[in-house]
Amino acid sequence: MGLLRPGINEVIATTEFNAAPMGIIMRDGAARMVLFSGSHTAENIEKNGWLVANIVYDPLLYVKTAFGDIPHDNFIEESINGKKMYRLKDADAWAAFTATIDKKTSEALMVTLTPRKEIIERVSLHPVNRGFNSIIDITVHATRYRMNRDPELKTLIDYHAGIVRKCGGPRELAALDLLMQSIS
Ligand SMILES: Cc1cc2nc3c(=O)[nH]c(=O)nc-3n(C[C@H](O)[C@H](O)[C@H](O)COP(=O)(O)O)c2cc1C
Incomplete structure (x- = not known):
């Protein structure tokens, strides 16, 4: 395996x-x-x-x-x-x-x-996308930020949100919208 x-x-x-x-x-x-x-x-x-x-x-x-x-x-x-x-x-x-x-x-x-x-189940290719990678990072930070509202985490969230907006496709942008709603 x-x-x-x-x-x-x-x-x-x-x-x-x-x-x-x-x-x-x-x-x-x-x-x-x-x-x-x-x-x-x-x-x-x-x-x-x-x-x-x-x-x-x-x-x-x-x-x-x-x-x-x-x-x-x-x-x-x-x-x-x-x-x-x-x-x-x-x-x-x-x-x-x-x-x-x-x-x-x-x-x-x-x-x-x-x-x-x-x-x-299937083989599909995923060209590297910084927007996708930043969604993973931002989601990790956001699950913690939701609990403690640490301003340092908010800085990281804002940094990764910028990358998602620049590099992401529609699915990454939809994910970012949902994430921002979930922590507001
Ligand atoms: C990429 C990523 C990795 C995570 N890894 C862990 C982990 O290893 N252990 C953990 O306890 N939570 C981890 N989390 C946080 C959980 O996903 C989060 O607490 C979630 O709300 C748990 O959902 P559940 O209550 O349905 O299990 C991670 C989150 C992300 C976005």
């Missing part, structure tokens, strides 16, 4: 009928996550012990899933080693994992992932 690459893979993680952007850390052949307490993803992993990493390139979906829920018809059931798991219907590729909790603190869950199945 080799869908995810060394470093941090910013995927959309599905757990039950929940989807959220999450980082999967691949180091020395092992897949790990750090999940801050309070997210649905952390709750579901603790309860069910599985997660699917969905590879998608839709900037709007990153923003939608970071700040809210998406309808159930965005998900497809997969049977993995006799367990029902759910992935995104429109994922270009996906990797299903079982999840073991290594450590739990009041702030976070540290999790090791074991790969169970991965499929490439």
Whole structure:
């Protein structure tokens, strides 16, 4: 199995009928996550012990899933080693994992992932676009800014918003609009 690459893979993680952007850390052949307490993803992993990493390139979906829920018809059931798991219907590729909790603190869950199945559904090319990359960055900052209103994060958000406006296409601009509404 080799869908995810060394470093941090910013995927959309599905757990039950929940989807959220999450980082999967691949180091020395092992897949790990750090999940801050309070997210649905952390709750579901603790309860069910599985997660699917969905590879998608839709900037709007990153923003939608970071700040809210998406309808159930965005998900497809997969049977993995006799367990029902759910992935995104429109994922270009996906990797299903079982999840073991290594450590739990009041702030976070540290999790090791074991790969169970991965499929490439379609191959599509994505020329590098700084607007898309900045949507990923701005969404990370915005999920934190929403909690603490840190002015330094607002400076980073404004910087990346400038890049999205300059380099993004219509989908990136729609994602930026939704993001700005979500933190206003
Ligand atoms: C690209 C990206 C990567 C993220 N990685 C993580 C992560 O590794 N761990 C985490 O707890 N939150 C991470 N977040 C924040 C969650 O997506 C955010 O808290 C979200 O609201 C959780 O949704 P949920 O409650 O549906 O799980 C990330 C956000 C983005 C945009």
